Amino acid sequence: MNRQITASTCCYCGVGCGVLIEHDGERILGVSGDPAHPANFGKLCSKGSTLHLTGDLSARALYPELRLGKGLARTRTDWDTALDHATSVFARTIAEHGPDSVAFYISGQLLTEDYYAFNKLARALVGTNNIDSNSRLCMSSAVVGYKRSLGADAPPCSYEDLESSDCVMIVGSNIAYAHPVLFRRLEEAKSRRPQMKVIVIDPRRTDTCDLADLHLAILPGTDVALFHGILHLLLWENRVDRDFIEAHTQGLTELKQLVHDYTPSMVAQLCGISIEQLQQCAEWVGTTPSFLSLWCMGLNQSTAGSAKNSALINLHLATGQIGRPGAGPFSLTGQPNAMGGRETGSLSNLLPGHREAANADHRAEVAAYWGVEQLPASTGLTAIELFEQVRSGKIKALWIACTNPAQSMPDQNAVRAALQNCPFVVLQEAFRTTETAAFADLLLPAASWGEKDGLVTNSERRISHVRQAIVAPGEARPDWAITVDFAQRLEKHLRPGQPSLFAFETPTQLFDEYKQMTRGRDLDLSGISHGLIDRIGPQQWPFPTNASAGTARLYGDGVFPTANGRAQFVAEPFRAAKEQRDAQFPLTLITGRLRDQWHGMSRTGTAAQLFGHVGEAVLSLHPQDLRQHDLQPGDLVSLKSRRGEVIVPVSSDDNVRPGQAFLPMHWGDRFLKGGVNSLTLPAFDPMSKQPELKHSGVRLEPVQLPWRLFALIEGDVQQHFETLRTLCEPFSYVSLSLAGRERPALLIRAASASAADPSLLREIDQCLGLHEGTVLAYDDPRRSIGKRVRIDNGRITAIRLAGETLAQHWLQNLWLEGRTDEELRRWLLAPLSTPPGHGATSIASNQTLCNCKNVSQSAVCAGIARGLDLLGLKEQLGCGTQCGSCVPEIKRLLVATARPVAVTS
Template identity: 55%
Template structure:
């Protein structure tokens, strides 16, 4: 078997190794950072961390590449201030930056009151960072306008737990996957979004072949490939499904009346509601077979232990809180809770969304799982902080916050470690809001995010490998994050930026107590104060200290006097409600906020890719992470393409009343007719327009305030204009980010374009576009930027004015370094493969502008890479299976699937010869 160059690069010996955690999803994997004290040289999974036991997904395995010194051009390294909104940011000192911010905030507060300013942060902050800024907003300024992008991710799960159990306390842990007899995975695709947990699901299934797996998802995903039963429900019908399953459990005698009587309340009302959800009616509404509904209900209710796992499919909905509660109703009615393998396990999308919830990192929360609306809670926190009082009105949630910026009632916003100009719904609203704001501060490790274009002040923050503090994962497990290397330039820790700003602002506001309020000199002092706010609460961590966490990650609750946390909650049937009983929540089905109609007949679903994360500010710096899906693509059923006389690979306009995006089509049977799928990662840095979320709705759940990012109604039409434009440039010596940044202004001149990275041996920047007609001025600018404008011995050119075809290529040292094709681009993928491979093309010059089907023998076009660890393409895999090779033989020959394992679901699917996708574009 070949050795993976990717794995080899992570096993280099280095002088030092530092234990820390992965900065991506909420699984919370432990990592070992290899470094020389100045630079990170490798990364491995930590075999002692209980979240992953040494395993990493492809994103985690490539983490060290994101810290490559060659990528420093992507980092914010110095404070930068715009003298005017239209001017470029100019480097300033930290004193000037923070004094300016304090003066602007103090002025707005004095003129308009504390609620005229707001803070919007991320579930990627460490707990200590969160704590400082939350205290700054609510304790010093006196505004509850402090929200985070966890509002887009987990707030419905939070409300669901609180409605049912009385507190936001996840009752299960990852070990329950190993003990479950039935896994009910609903509204989640952990094969892509939480790969290491999915590896655990695969391992549990291998050990226990009798374990039943049910997957509920409108799409046929890699997760559903492992399922015994896939319920491809119609979008938004989750509550109808769960209520129908509860109806069947009652009818068949599968409910646990003894548990209901002893430990719950409100069941009689729910019993009446589910009478209106008979199987035939529910099956029709959900778009599934009645026998499949009955099978799911039986397995869920009668298995010795049923564990549900769920994520954005439930949360990102105008009915998200009730979707969560309806699922928990099923657990309560069947007593599937409080023992190994049983219970509702929500999967957090970010590395510290749980930690943010612990410190009160939402506009309606206070530290220690307290509520802004509760007078006793406000008094408790005011006493703990040593302030006279706290504001009583809940602050503005994420969507409300940006609506207030747009209408002018909020004047200034401080944005930290997040990218709302890419990730928020209804990006037209966000664009208007950030343009109208009087003052926008962006505190981030990266300086070229979409939001940076709106920032008046950019403050450089530290990031993975540089930070020190704690995070909490999806199973309530707190891990230490440790510093391995110093930050670049003048970047500072997030908590330190908050402390320095608080002191300056407090003095301007006349707060004599500010020095005592923010007397923090290191993360541990913040942790100790945060720890005290949890005393006596459901998440009591007064028993945990930095020295104890240095020894091993630990779960909460862990009160003083204990050294280990509680692995499962509610085993005794007692709940943190006034009655001590869990509550059945009266849930009835409601449709999505936006339904299809004659003008917008397609249901849009958004979600995640396997190898990218969120807005790609980090993963987007690694070229190999584009090889599985290389550009924004609309996954659409062939039937819907045919009915519009469209084809796989065509440029399409996807639009609704809020906005439009232009992307290429990917013919796919993973979505049923009438539905389409777009990955949520692509923003204005990677495509023409504002990004994918220009299409999504800002409508939100009235209880959780979480917007319905998963569903929108759209129309898909052919794009006018027939001129193809394809460009690439080899990026030498790690210059991919600098070249990307140089080319991004072109996106604003194009109606249809994508700008991405590619390559493994050689990094290549790729621009694809569609033009109404060739634009000589545009082509001249592109040629100049790609070093194709100078006519010398290295340049090959071809022009056909009659057919409006123009092509350029540069060959240096026998290798293809740049290409620009306009008017005819059939050889684009083949030329890209040549540039990526660094092949000596001296004998192939006459083929450079040949159509793809005229490429020289032995050379093939760039294709989708299924196994990123061993660089094994879909074409290679399909050919091997077509020739009769077994999966085991293929793995032994190529290594595919033996690295991080993220590609195993796709390998199994390809091996079964199931026709799922068209070949890569």
């Protein structure tokens, strides 16, 4: 085998880890961290280290598919037919209804060259600012915060600052899950410098809190009040840098008047913390030599997201903690190239090179560079507004690229209705299995990670090269190539006889044209090229022409990219979240991330081993709320908001406060009937237009669904997925997931108020392969109970339990272990269904604690019982030795099982 190694960049979060792709020119065989990449120095998280397992061809879009009428099925077509049809529809729509009747919704997972091609297509050719990105859902409040306070959308810090800071404040980010490689760096830094203070501000106690010296479990949405309360104390105790304020800032007088009313007692009560906690936090912020803040979606996804960002940045300006090692406000990007999208102008209010679409001079500069008469002056639609206008019929043709709005947008019932009603939806996507694919009239297969070439920018402004290792499968093409091909065809309708604006044959040509638009601006990329990065490695901007190295930190000279060079204190009062608890909806729903899944699971949802840690959507409730609702862990409930409902099992979790509930964000309708975002609300921040995905009012309602179904089938998971998902549609509760490593399997859990029709069970059995071969079967029609287990070559390959499912975990363990025993036959033929050792075998014992080394929770517990400590567990089991994400959980198990030591005199 011709094994090769190609250095590239991970396609998940904004850390921007370097990866080494092992391949044979046709298939990706393995992935490891790149020791030479300055973002990760060889480390990878559980998601990055399993990238090679996510290229399931049966989940990929391989050929163009076209539907010639709503309600009809898409059929395979060729690229010319597909793009000619799209061109005809867009040209006709623009001619009849104007350029603002079409829109583009793109993604923070695109490469910089892809972004640039889409921007030029929308603004220069079509003549619309209706181009927005899913970065609107995750980073737009950080953009507004940086621009209002500091003058430009430019995170001023470097990852090195995590290691040199004396006080790190983590706000609204479970960094241990969302950015694990950075968390490892912080963890190692604190182990070397125990005097470093770590403050975590999060309503829920997460794995990140295990590193904290202080955890402020504030009430959801009260961040602005907290930051104003901290500033009140800093001013009161004279712990501010008055020389820095005088020389480099403006606006403190107005802010002082505002925060005067945010007294410790008022803030403590409003935030749900103690005065002592508030004072301790303010003391560390105001007295440690260097102060660094890190934040993510907990600040951004809010109707007050812009105010939260600026209120936090105010603390840095007041203390002069910016522009030097270990200090500064540092937003952590959620997607691999959300930063590149912001640079190229891929939000509806932006233009390339950190320009504003509303600024006439900026529009003129870009129009002149592109060689067009003018750019559109009308305001473009942001994500929420865009889908509202799709639903109302104003947007008649929508082009979606590399994103899954039928999972990720809030108020999913409205979004799906919009997509269903839209006359023409194009989806440019690598995976045909996303929720949005069902709504596409035209599906265009895009190349994915490892199959395309271009640049990305990570959270610390570092530009890395994403390199192609293998040829894209089927007829999939790079995103930039699809966009340019479409644009060239559309030009013949909209600019007949004029020179082409899209004479690009390589991604390098796109970048080389784009980078000149940044020359002399705050993000100057004019010295960057694909070749330069290949020679000297990933670089941080600004990197002007003739530079020899990138810029590690910004604003070290105290000069900011504002009109007068001064940073701006922003004075905005605290405003509560849109939906507060009330009698009708007495719980606050918080959404967040899982350790081993990413965003909408388009990619991670194809890798069975990434479901080992958490295998289904479970609602976490405080034990007090469980008792109040007379619930037991595992019970199904209907979780309702003002917009929709989902049925989910509950768990007892004292990491959430009473009155709150936590549900992971990842589960869309494909994996959980209805999907989590059928609950969330589309209310958005007035400045950033970012929706409040983190904070919804909900209530629990009991459901009576006594008839249960559990099914498992190993083999080609994607082949069975859609068929079984459709067959299970009549059930009230449906959850699908994957399991296994060497032998992946599809798992289905479902429930309904009454027994399924026997004919439906026969269809399910046929799909599961339980209608032939060696199948152990038992039926009790009187109780509507049926059991089926298929045995091939002495091991279980398929299971179906109907009526009740007490044995599911026991059977799943037998399947995982690849064995059967006499107990299986005795249990199967018994009139009662209680499995052997029921109660001892639970979900937890099935749980994979360490995905990297495939170590279960039961194995860790057994090791602890033998007297192993953390080091011993690492040495004997291997857990915690690769990405380290499992270490906080292992530490909790060690504490929970610690035995008192007898003390003798």
